[in-house]
Amino acid sequence: MSLTDSERAHIQKALQTQRDALAALRFTGSPTEVGNGLIQLAELHGMLEDHAGSRQSYEEALGFFKTAGNKAGQAQALYGLGIVRANFEDHPGAIERLAQAAALYNELKDQEGEALCRACVGESLRALGHTDGAEEKYQEALILFRQHRNTQRVAALLLDIGDIRMEAGDYKRARERFLEALSLLEKGEDPEPLALCQLLLGESEGLLGNHEAARPHLLQAVSLYGQLHEHAFEARARWDLALACYHQQDWPAARAQLEAVLPLYEEQGRADEAAKVRNVLAHFTARGV
Structure with a gap:
């Protein structure tokens, strides 16, 4: 999500404050204190999507933590460098740094830190097209997050x-994972992952031919995305819902969803999809439905 002007100004002010504090800390602080200050600076750069600035600060922090023999700080800096490299689309480099961080977290018996690194390695493997390796890393992270009852991370991995x-x-095994995630997300307070789960669950049911089972999940997704003003995903959910209604020969419900999705496609400049919807609506009109 893009920052507002006021949010950006607030972060830039915090960035300058941290730079000033760090300038003094370099003369008075220990290597670990300077390293921690650099980590904070890197995170502020990251919030502004200044990945080059983040990388510079993380690399410098890593050097200070190595001087101090601070393995926890080294792990944190290596994790940050892995994320930065992934942001630069350097996924092999990201995997290298994240694996180093995971090894340190393992040595420190910090299972949540290790799990986060393994999950991020999975993201980079997936970006490289290595889906089997990605799922393996997700599964490893899932085990560790389950042990700490981190339901938010567990649901995201599912x-x-x-x-x-x-x-x-x-689709059958996919549905199993989505159902497991749904049971966790319904207990939480964040509507965005819940909306995505309902959408994916509805799509998996539809692809399995279970159109009746798909409809309530897709209805929930439409409602949640409407509340979130996420119109691209709302359009996707409405189109899927229209298909489910169509397969059940519930023509009025299918037409209602198509009429609702048309302005969303037009608003997003998706001319091909809008033309397809108009053709289907014209077909319905010709058939008197």
Whole structure:
């Protein structure tokens, strides 16, 4: 999500404050204190999507933490460098740094830090097209996050694993993961991952031919994305819902969803999709439905 002008100004002010504090800390602080100050600076650069600035600060922090023999700080800096490299689309480099961080977190018995690194390695492997390796890393992270009862991370990984299985055409096993994620997300307070889960679950049911089962999930996705003003995903959910209604020969419901999705496509400049919807509506009109 893009920052507002006031948010950007606030972060830039914090960035300058941190630079000033760090300038003094370099003369008075220990290597670990300077390293921690550089980590904070790198994170502020990251919030502004200044990945080059983040990388410079993380690399400098790593040097200070090595001087101090601070393995926890080294792990944090290596993790940050892995994320920065992924942002630069250098996924092999990201995997290298994240693997180094994971090894340090393992040595420190910090399972959540290790799990986060393994999940991010999975993201980079997936970006490189290595879906089997990505799922393996997601599964490793899932085990560790389950042990710490980190339901937010568990649910996110279940969605990722399910999405990989959807891409492979294994809709039944994908649905199992989405159902497991849904049971966790319904207990939470964040509507965005819940909306995505409902959408993916509805799509998996539809691809399995279970159109009746798909409809309530897609209805929930439409409602949630409407509240979130996420019109691209709302359009996707409405189109899927229209298909489910069509397959059940519920022509009025299908038409209602098509009429609702048309302005969304037009608003987003998706001319091909809008033309397809108009053709279907014209077909319905010709048939008197």
